[in-house]
Amino acid sequence: MLRSLQQPRRSWLITAPTNTTGPSGRCLQFDYSIGGLGVEWLEVLLVTYHSENINEALKNSSVPLDYQVMPLWRTKQTTHGEWQGAQVTFSTLHEHSLVFSAFPDTHYAKYHGYVAMDDLSFTDGPCQQDCMFDLDLCSWSNSETTDDFDWKIGRSSEKRGTGPSRDQASSLITRITTGGYAYVDSSYPRQPGDVAWLVSATLEPTTEPLCLHFWINMHGGGMGSVRVLQMPLNSPVESKELWRLWKGASWGTDTWYPCQQTVASTEEFQIIFEASVGVPGAGDVGLDTISFSRGACPSLPLSSSPGWGDCTFLDDTCSWQVPSITSSYDCNFLSRVAGNKYNPPGHTESVYEITDMYMKFNLNCYKTHARDRAALVSPVITTSSDLCLSFWVFMYTNIASQIHVGALRVVLQSTEKNTTLWRLQNQQHAGWTYAQVSIPAASSVRVAIEGIQGPKVMGMIGIDDIAFFPLNCKLKPTLATVQVADCTFDHDLCTWELQKTNQTYTSSIDKWQLATGDKILRDHTFDADGGGFGYLESFNTQHTSRLKSSLLPQNQTFCLTFWFSEIYPDHSAKLSLIRLVAGNEEVVWSALQSTITNPPVAVDNDATWRYAQVLLENQDSDYQMIIEGRVTRSAWAIDDLLFIPNREDCRLHPPYARP
Template sequence: LLLAVPMARTRRQDPLELCEFGSSDVELTMCEWKNRNGTALRWELGAGTLSNWLGGPIKDAGQAEDQASGGYAFFETSLLAAPVLRVDDITIREGQNAYLESQMLGSTGAGGKCIGFSFAIDGLSASGLRVVLQPVSKDGAPESFFRVLWGSKDPTNKMWMNAEVLYTYNKNHQIVFEGVAKDLPDPYRKYRGYVAIDNVVLKPGSECKGHCTFEGGFCGWNNEENDDFEWSLGRGSRNPSTGPATDRSSFIYGGLEGGYAYIDSSYPRRPGDIAKLSSSEFPATIPDIPQCLRFWTHMFGNGVGSLSVLISDQSEQQEREVWALSGEAGNAWYQAEVSVSSPNNYKIVIMGKVGKNNLGDIAIDDISLTPGACPTAPQIAAPGSGDCTFEVDECGWSNVVSRERLDDIDWERTSGQSVRTTARDHTLGTEKGYLMTLARSTVQRPGNRAWFTSRDLKQASGPRCLSFWFIMNEPFIDNAGPSLGALTIYSKSSTDNDLPLKPVWRLYNHQGPEWQYAQAPVTEPTDLILIEGIWGSSRSNGFIAFDDITFFGGTCSTLPSGATVRAAECRFERDMCGWINNTDKNSASWRLATSTRRPANLADKTFGAPDGYIYYDLFNQILGSNMVKLVSPVIPAGEERTLCLSFWYAPFGAGDSALMQIIRSDNSTDPEKIWTLEVKNMDTTRPMWLPAQVTVDASTSFNIILEGQATNGGFAVDDISFTPGQCPTRPEKAEQKSQEINNS
């Protein structure tokens, strides 16, 4: 049971004032916001210092040094309400969401109001946040219909996000923050979660930069001078053969209020004439946070030309097209969206072009900007971009042709209703939406893989970031441990087929039951993308899927951070990942295990497959040396001064002994042995995988050398990886006592 923090009496605040919800050091306050009467589920006051007791984020969204004591409002989504309530002897079925209402507000005026706020969503039981406009009758009672102004269903990964919403309304109303919890039948409803808000303010519409409803003008958007004619404001077409009858909000909700911007294709316009509408100047986008531009468009008439969105780089004085649509789309409003990013200050330019005759009016309405990536919509507006929601088709992405025999199974486009586990797609958040899932074959084998490749992508001017959403869920994990499989993103040269695939993102096994956001940097502008899914042990009953692929320009971090692929990391599923044998050609060497050639029928550590690891096997070596060496690719120096090298090993054979050493080598010092293990009097008819790790000095670029010796047998190695920081040497008997790493 959540305990409400006592609220002090506060003076009545003007609705334009900022509400920071107080401080736990002084007092917490809801300002003029209140919970809806008659609902059992409620928003509560919280602070970081109270979060482990009452719930909510561990800090508020403020900029003060002590954010832990700052206040916020939150809804604990695991809280269950009684199934029914009785109000005035009337039985009312209780909803499963919580509603925080503003005081009654009057008309916004033509310029509208801008709602600014910060929000955080986390936990398995949390399902999202909505901002709702609730009309109110003259006597103050809420009316039966409402408008959803804004919504988000995605977790914010323990971070606060900022949002703004511009709206207009000509009558009495309230603004309502609706915290959305999982449905009661959902098994995750019992788990902790929260929806939180902070720094709520209602300010003049002009302060929502870049947003526009066109009710009171162009909201800071300007007609450019270097075009042929201008965008105009309108309320409804005077020609039933072209243009909209009403603005977008009236089209959706009815009503008499509303306007839009449009290009008039009638005389004296000529085919090919263009009109440009440009925003005010925006600062360069943050590398990991592009902006999602959303707007509504109406393209009706048999003479419709084209509509496009350009990004105008204010430093380079260049424009690049990111969205374009041409031709008639029907007498209706449709939502469009595209990710916007720029390394320099920029403007957004919306350009309309006149078509073949005067029946070609094009209208736009309700422009908004939201932090975060979004797939281009409709998908035909960005051919070759690679963006895809999979609601219509695969957008040019395809499975590898079976005759090429490069994989074993396929990725399948399927709806949430037809997958083997309970799932909703990410785009729509419903079981009717579509997503891509890793198929299962009739005879499931560990290591079965599927490749999904992009077509030739529109060439970028620099590096790009690939973003997408994924699920890797293994609901039942037996005593053998996680065995779901792997999801890997590769980049591939589109100009040189001889270059190997380059892994840029990789995760293994169970990652959780919910959709998670991912990013992968793609440094070469012309590279193609390949998405690989691999099933683990056949006993696994899990689910691997992805959805909502988006590309945006610029560099970005790898997200989640655990998906980062470092040089020399390898699971040896396909090849040796750039590791090279450095032994005489007449001598034995490290080799990849295959189903027909492997030591003592040892299975792969990663997936339990009959192949997918490396080994050396020395037996009465007469020619050449009885020592084998495998050299890693160069591991570049980075921010971390030390790395923990971890791997699995399995000694095997029937000889007197087998020796394996790990050597660090760079150009500045003599090679250094950092890990040595000798196994004597072996009789390993059934070798076992054992874990190992050692700290490596990463202050300079270096190579790792795997060196092995044996009289009759050898070592197998799998799952080499690096993580930041130091770690104790394992097994302890492999420790090199002379090793010293200066981490200062």
């Protein structure tokens, strides 16, 4: 009989039938690990039984079994083999079982995958900070001093045309006995503008963002507003609004809607649900099923966010601007897509069955070329404090021999300049990767998430579930870290500039420039034709050209890594790296072509990229780096300059480059 409960293509781990939880509910805590390509999601289900002889029905398939299944928790995120903890609060007045259900990913059916569970425990009462309001307000409480009236526990509205008729859980499964919910009564003696605060217990500082989940019912023609506030414990006057449904934002029907908001703080804090009165007696607000989960999440509904740009892409691109490109062959470089046999599933998680949409950079579009780019641009952002931008990234191709996919970067756009804050390039792994980066406090800026085409490849770069929240956050993944002087030469010389000299250039190629068109060398970043690297060339006339970086910070050690190539035989050709501190120059790396072997340059040899690195010890003041190239009848090429902070192993390479 257990097999008859199980859905096709799913693996179930089910508990024995258990008696009612009582109105206080119960907390399930567990650790889980998900790895491999073959898993699409893991979920926890509540199975409620409505038969009298449950044990007999489970043993004997001839005895009918009446039951209903309700989803409680779901994740689509791989843990990459690590253990993660989770908790789920549930409440039912029926005999029930809990089910762990794992679902395979049909896109990667031929690959292995696993789900592991450990350390399952049950405790009476809700999980910490969760509340289902079936018995009371749990660890939440009404404010005694700051508001005008209180939240109450309700079972069903006593007024027609306003308020919930049932709690959230029983509204999904009608045969479940009605539980409770929290609500505000807007009738007399309430006045327009009166507010009620429901305040959480003290929450500890968060090492990573949390997602606050809750359900709202706004039924009635005279609704006020509902807000979620975050209040620092030591500075109550500095409360921040995280989420708001505006005055009059009734959904028109007696329906519970899922809502969520990212919360994060570096100090102890409390969460406040604030409901205000619109027209007295014409609209009651219901609140139910509060829970927390790990990780950031886009605000739901999207209209509740402060306007920075949260988006799940389920319905549209929200307020993000997308290039207006049309094609009769449906081959746009950037477009909104759904998962299908050509595209992997999106990242958005929901207890409902949804058509998940996300933004895709198509790496096999016939119209694009290497280093072509397109950007998703946010609305104008104005904030007095730092924000954290979080999103999910998919960068992958099924071609095992191809690692060069393209790049994705986050750019802060202002009227003065564009600044790259985050950059990830080339193949990662076959799954969605969490990313985050801090956006500094600023007035009237935009954020662009820009995709850059690599070579033509059957693959994609995807973006999903964008969320902003107030926090100066640590950049993730660390591979996406950028420094101000980094340069991959995709489209320009980045922040590097030609240093003025007394030398007169006789042609356009005898000074450092961006290589364009077909050269003897493919770029190192993407292994693609058409340029995309720094280039210096001269024939029969000796020339020296210098590129100077932007300022590098003092008291910071870097390992400078880069790739270079010598092109055409010229024993006098020389490439040097020079540190400029307070007007004094110091050569830290230098290579003569005559000392380069492995193999020696010959006219008929293809040029080869060579790896180099040099340690840049911390200085007492800001400084600059200079790349100096000397050529007579040859050329130098450089690419992928990266300044890696605090790298321990940074021995000079190649050894012959010692100045």
